Amino acid sequence: MFRKMIKHLVNNAGLKVLSILLSVVLWMVVVKLADPDMTKTFSVSVDILNKDVVAEMGKVPDVVGETDIAVFYITGPRSYVEKMNGDDFNVTADLSQLDLRQDGDTKLVPIEISARKYDRYITINQRTVNLQITLEDLSEQKFVITAETTGTPAEGCAIGDVEVTPNLLNISGPESVVSRISRVSATINVDGVSDDVSDNVVPVLYDEDNKPITSDLLEMNQSAVTIRANILGTKSVPIRCQVSGTPAEGYEYRGLEYAPDSVLIKGEAEVLNSIGAINIPEDVINIDGAKEESEVSIDIKPYLAEAGVSLVDDTANQIAVRVLIEQKETKVFNIPVEKIQVTGLNRDYELSYSGSSVPVSVRALKEYMDTLEIGSISAALDVTDLEPGSHTIELTITLPGEQFEQTETVRVQITIEDKNAEPETEQDETQENAGGSEDEEDNGNGNDRNGNNSDSADRSTRDSN
Structure with missing residues (x-):
């Protein structure tokens, strides 16, 4: 009986199939219990493909908001899901699929997401389905790269010429972004250096407010440039003029x-x-x-x-x-005539002056004028070859230094007489008086003038004193 039952079970195909199905279900239950499903969320940047399609139209895509960040989640066994990160996915938006017939300025481009591994074991569910873009005019400009430095060279050194190679950068991108670029610079650090230095750096774009500009939509013909700084010696020197x-x-x-x-x-x-x-x-x-x-x-x-x-x-x-x-200040000094040094006077002659002093005008800076005394001024008179009679002669004035200057020529009126000359006879005097009484009157007036000059010289002496 027992054997008959065993034979019936073994030879029953339906029971065999049922047993297999039950085994699979049991295995799946065991796996689920040992490696349960889990869900994990990712935010990955969208890689935009075939930009040249839009560039050929003279346009450039400008992403609306943050739609170039794709948000999605995956579901699958914990053993697989836990091992995956954002780099394990291809997240793309192909601009060749752009439909320009869409209404409005904003265009939608489908986002495609695929796993690079474990794709058989996980399920991808997208939250961000489309990349939203607007098409903007393409702009291209050339900028001269400005060389800049940071830091301070070693003591006794200074920064010389700083050069960038190449120094011209072509930038293309949305007109709204390119138009904001005010300057492009490359910077090298020279802190503590005493010799020439060079480096490869990435050019930085700045706006008018000196704020950096970054955009994935900008393209540059040079991703990096070489900058060199020449380090020189220093010296402090005076100014001469x-x-x-x-x-x-x-x-x-x-x-x-x-x-x-x-x-x-x-x-x-x-x-x-x-x-x-x-x-x-x-x-x-x-x-x-x-x-x-x-x-x-x-x-x-x-x-x-x-x-x-x-x-x-x-x-x-x-x-x-x-x-x-x-x-300069100007001051008049009255030199007494007895202080005048006379040279060239014949021994048989004697000399007299029309006044008691001679005014000498001197000019100098105040600091020098305050130290000048009349005794330091010398006067000389050369009467060589002069015959007896009245003469007006230039007086030679010597001042005590170059800081003093004589402002005007000094002339003195003198009379030279021959000490050995015979006195004039009364007859000669009578004839002279008879023939020239009018001249005598004129001479009298002249004497008055001489007298006035003498008085004037005396007043100058008193004023000076």
Whole structure:
């Protein structure tokens, strides 16, 4: 009986199939219990394909919002799902599938997501289905790359020429983005360096507010450029300047004041060693006819360039120069006639003056005039070859230094008489009186004038004293 039952079960095909199905179900239940399903969410950037299709139309796609970030989740056995990350998926939007017949400015491009592994065991469910874009005019511009540095070189060193190769960058992209680009720069770090340095860097785009511009829609013909910085020596040198011309009469040039009076320059060592000062040509400052102090601002860059050097601080190129002009004082000194040194007088002659003193006008700066005394002024009179009679002769005045100047010529009236001459007879005097009474009257008037001159000289002496 038992054998008959066993034989019936073994030879029953339906039971065999049922047993297999039950085994599979049991295996699946066991697997599910051991490796249950789980869900995991991802946010992955969309890779936009075939942009050239839009570029051929003179357009460029501009993503609306954050629709270029695809959000999706996967479901599958824990053992597979836990091992997957965003890099395990291909997330693309193919612009060749763009339908330009869509209404409105915003166009939809389907987003396709596929797993690079375990695709047989997981299910992908998209939350972001389409990439939303607008088509904007394509713009292309060229920019000169500006070289910039950060940091401070080693002590005693300065930054020389900084060059970028290549220095021209072609940028294409949406007009709204390209139009915002104000400048492009490449930066190299020179902190603590004492020798020339170079580096490969990525150019950075900036807007008018000096804020960086980044966009995946921009394309550049150079992803990186080479920047080189030349490191030079430094030296502090004084400023030297001369003037041309002469101040107005009665004024004196006292010198120059500089601010700053020295500058820090940079250059090659052999050039720096040959420079002792920065000399500004005298024709830069002309004081012809000057009557007062003045200030002038001088740009020293041209003179540095001639010497083969430049400023460490490029903004310190203006030197303020003050030209010192001072007015002189004028004072009259009455020199007593007995102080006049006479030379060339014949031994047989004697000399007399028409007055008791001679006025001498002297001009000098106040600081010198305050120290000038009448005793330091000498006067000399040369009467060589002069015959007896009345004479008006120029007096030679010697002042105690070049800081003093005589403002006008001094002339003195003298009378020379022969000590050995015979006295005139009464007859001669009578004839002279008879023949020239009118002349005698005129001579009397002349004596009055001489007397007045003498009084005037006496008054000058009193005034001076």
